[in-house]
Amino acid sequence: MSGRAPEVVRVATAAPYDVTVGRGLLASVPDLLRRTLPGVRRVALVHPEPLGALADDLAARLGEHDALTVLRLPVPDGEVAKTVTTAERCWTALGAAGFTRSDAVLTLGGGATTDLGGFVAAAWLRGVPVVHVPTTLLAMVDAAVGGKTGVNSAAGKNLVGAFHEPAAVVCDLDLLATLPRAELVAGMAEVVKCGFVADPAVLDLVEADPGAALDPAGDVLAELVVRAVRVKADVVAGDLRERGGDATGHPGREALNYGHTLAHAIERAHDYGVRHGEAVAIGCVFVADLARRAGLLDAAVAERHRTVLAAVGLPTTHDATPFDELLATMRVDKKSRGASLRLVVLHALADPRILADPDEGLLRAAYAATGPAPGEPHEEEAP
Template sequence: MTTIAVNGPSPYEVVIDHDLNAGIAKHAKATGADKVMVVHQPAIAEPAAELAEQLRAEGLYVVVEEVPDAEAGKQVETPIRLWDRLGEENFSRTDAIVGLGGGAVTDMAGFVAATWMRGIKVIQVPTTLLAMVDAAVGGKTGINTSAGKNLVGAFHEPSAVFIDLQRLRTLPAQEIVAGSAEIIKTGFILDPVIIERYEQDPAACIDPEGFLPELIARSVAVKAKVVGEDLKEAGLRETLNYGHTFGHAVELRENYRWRHGNAVAVGMMFIAQLSYAQGLIDADVVALHERILRNIGLPTTYEPGHFDELYQAMTRDKKNRHGNLRFVALTGVGNTTRLEGPSVENLRAAYDVISS
């Protein structure tokens, strides 16, 4: 078992191990909850039922709620339905929600917990690699609107996060590849050892029996360090958005049909090219991005002809200030800076390179 402490206003632990249902149930009971709502996606109805049975064995009253898969579950209709159910079941401020699923579920379940009675406990149980290393850790919650992704949300730290490595064995290979983009991101911004592992043996990095468990722990440790120092994204936490400004624009243009990790991978290539043009990094660092991403099957290009639409989406990014686009950029592997107000011409030039 690996346990990583996340410090901050409401400290909690991330537990990484196998077969964690009993531990999840004991933790839920220890929080003082009498009732627990388990929120899950359709594909994991059976694991949700198994977890609910374990929770009931601890003497808890359990409500199980299925929500639409992926980003469809983050539309405003979903939290409205869950709020209504919480009211019907008389959930109080001492009760809890368990978010069991991918990043869309942990985002949305956390948002419902943050807003019900102005905040009840949420226990995050991510079942995808992306959720394990990104969405479930850090207390960011949110839903989507037509204006963009996660523009409506709240900071609401979980009472605990449980990462069950057993679930990696049931994930499709493409889900592991896509989720790896967020691991690679944490390597580029803070932990060069992660980048070394992907250079050393790309296949082992997407193998649940290879480097992947170590990479998950390293990536979570990066996020724990960052959010422990800056929960509400006043400064340092923005570094976790490396590759996300352009990536979120791609997701919006694709109506969220692209996997988040794939969009972030292209976003990292975009900011690498922009940073190179601005003199922040050399060509070797750009080539390193492309090599690592391609070697595990992540995309490094986007189709041409859509700059204006993508640019408009980037102007709505949450990091922007006073009308200026702001990007997290690198000055080298493990070192970040902020690139503020690049010209439209430079942005277009970076796009032209990755879409050529």
């Protein structure tokens, strides 16, 4: 995408919006706001505290010529921000400033920021417009698109939230150059996931040149972002509120949760100290092995999960967190129905289905297969 015009992916839900992917887009955010939300004169800018300088720059652009008044809402960095307490602080600030339905929320940050900021917008006055400017790979391809918002609670991750679609999403690929490499690698888990559940060309691109896939300045990563956004846009347009799939057996939006049931349990067990993408990578390996053991998935496709994820530096094994602890959390996952544990699995490449109430012996065996190989140290013992 270097030197090329930005690409626009249309999310064709009942309230359609555009996801713009390109370079040098941060400067265009004020004009986009004026075009998309012409009546807005005040904006609440939600951003993590470490991105203060970038938020300063964006706020200055928004305020040029007195076009927009900006209320700064700095929040903690990462998953620790996703609490009702933080959201309440934001709502208190909006109330003190007199924010009305003609005002808007603008998020600048990673997935936790878009989740939190979207939830703040969804609940304030029962819904004010929100525009997302994701700054991480994970947020660009996942959290900022699709309208899922939420915070974490003692019961689990993202169990408190609302569907609230953005008015627009701006993915400035230049921002990826500022990411620590570990964060860029973690975000690749959501990209690879899209390859397995819907677009195998993603896997081909990663396997052909894993280094190029992680180069923020190159065209391969740009292509991967666009493809992942298209996958999510297509799925969301057909099943925004995750109410189910179609007559073919496709699980609809639930397909995007591939690998996430175990991933969310791992995150909670580690008090959200494990990166989301790292947990998703382990979760994908787990459900692929589960599907193989259940006789649903070819062994070669299951093994491909390990090779593709490892090629970009993602973990494919996990430490010895007791499975009973993880299983208890998995049973209150959003995809569960009553006492039924439901997991997204593959029957073949790009053929996701729901596996309900799998045999517990298979679950335990698949989890054991994500442990370190004989002779390898556990995560906490690694040098």
